[in-house]
Amino acid sequence: MSVWDFANSNLKSLHVYEPGKPIEEVARELGLDPDSIIKLASNENPLGPSPLAIEAMKKAADKMHIYPDGASFELASAIAKKQGVEYKNLILGNGSNEIIEFLYHGFTQRGKSSVVASRFSFAIYKLMAELFDVEFIEVADKNFGHDLDAMLAAIKPNTKLVFVTNPNNPTGTRVSNEELEKFVFSVPKNVVIALDEAYYEFCKNPPDTVGWIKRGANIVAMRTFSKIQGLAGLRIGYGLANSELIGVLQRCRQPFNINAMSQAATLAAVSDANHEENTRQLNFAGLERLEKFAKQHNIPSVPSHANFMMLNVKDAHRVFVDLQKRGVIVRSMKSYGLPEWIRVTIGTPAEMEKFEQALLDVL
Numbered sequence: 001m002s003v004w005d006f007a008n009s010n011l012k013s014l015h016v017y018e019p020g021k022p023i024e025e026v027a028r029e030l031g032l033d034p035d036s037i038i039k040l041a042s043n044e045n046p047l048g049p050s051p052l053a054i055e056a057m058k059k060a061a062d063k064m065h066i067y068p069d070g071a072s073f074e075l076a077s078a079i080a081k082k083q084g085v086e087y088k089n090l091i092l093g094n095g096s097n098e099i100i101e102f103l104y105h106g107f108t109q110r111g112k113s114s115v116v117a118s119r120f121s122f123a124i125y126k127l128m129a130e131l132f133d134v135e136f137i138e139v140a141d142k143n144f145g146h147d148l149d150a151m152l153a154a155i156k157p158n159t160k161l162v163f164v165t166n167p168n169n170p171t172g173t174r175v176s177n178e179e180l181e182k183f184v185f186s187v188p189k190n191v192v193i194a195l196d197e198a199y200y201e202f203c204k205n206p207p208d209t210v211g212w213i214k215r216g217a218n219i220v221a222m223r224t225f226s227k228i229q230g231l232a233g234l235r236i237g238y239g240l241a242n243s244e245l246i247g248v249l250q251r252c253r254q255p256f257n258i259n260a261m262s263q264a265a266t267l268a269a270v271s272d273a274n275h276e277e278n279t280r281q282l283n284f285a286g287l288e289r290l291e292k293f294a295k296q297h298n299i300p301s302v303p304s305h306a307n308f309m310m311l312n313v314k315d316a317h318r319v320f321v322d323l324q325k326r327g328v329i330v331r332s333m334k335s336y337g338l339p340e341w342i343r344v345t346i347g348t349p350a351e352m353e354k355f356e357q358a359l360l361d362v363l
């Protein structure tokens with residue numbers, strides 16, 4: 001007898017999430033010096049963590065024998081204040097990934113529910129649908145972005161969640177604030193709008209998500225400290241919604257889902273407006289530079305509103321492999337159904353220089 005005869009049968013065919021390749025792994029595989037490798041594969045912050053967060057972690061280190069505050073009260077209150085909502089309108093997650101999982105736990109039922117998402121959006125939504133035995137309704141894209149009218153039309157009576165990723169990963173597209181506002185007030189009241197805003201802070205003209213929540217839209221807006229504040233390693237994200245929706249999600253979480261080190265660091269990072277602004281400015285300049293480079297060398301690109309950009313290099317897998325040999329890790333979009341495209345995270349000017357040289361070499 002195999003363990004698979006009695007394990008959850010959904011797991012057998014589950015697609016495994018392919019994260020960006022770690023520097024150490026590439027160094028081991030190719031016999032390279034890890035210090036010579038740059039990673040532009042996971043939309044991480046090229047400036048590193050907020051310096052205030054680093055200081056706070058040093059101070060917190062000797063208290064790590066104590067369990068964390070299960071309610072993360074101080075941190076949740078500080079984020080709520082910054083976002084202009086109350087404590088009861090916010091839930092913290094072990095990365096915003098965990099909030100996605102809470103949504104499936106909280107609103108779907110095995111074998112009975114469906115969720116709607118756009119083609120070419122964040123891979124985790126589909127993996128979770130497989131895991132939770134929920135029908136995944138994938139709606140065709142419109143120029144790599146969300147076709148909100150088609151997504152609205154795709155909602156079925158058993159649909160529980162509709163995922164909108166804005167700006168979108170991996171394509172970097174966004175929907176206009178007007179289109180999104182119309183959409184969030186048109187979705188039926190028994191469907192939760194899972195508005196994934198992992199890249200919200202990189203938008204030049206961000207939507208008034210909190211205003212829409214206050215006006216009664218059924219939104220759970222998901223944000224993260226992984227990108228704008230450079231704390232991806234600490235795994236911390238949050239959801240914003242009306243208190244009833246938050247109440248459902250709170251029941252889905254483990255008592256200590258946010259560890260004490262994350263709470264200490266993130267509390268400091270919340271007020272680090274400098275780091276946030278430096279990150280935004282570096283990103284705007286990097287996007288502009290990469291767009292110019294792509295145009296100059298006739299490499300098709302998708303205009304991006306996030307901290308990464310997709311480039312059409314004809315054979316993404318080959319380019320991905322050849323770039324690694326030159327110490328540059330990017331992401332092939334093959335597993336996303338875009339075999340000609342790579343996705344490149346915006347790095348420091350030196351990193352962008354190295355990437356551009358390496359790309360020209362391999363093309």
Ligand SMILES: Cc1ncc(COP(=O)(O)O)c(C=O)c1O
Nearest residue numbers: 095096097122169198224226237
């Ligand atoms: C669209 C989107 N949502 C969610 C996440 C998860 O972020 P976190 O690190 O907060 O779990 C990512 C990470 O890349 C993302 O791109």
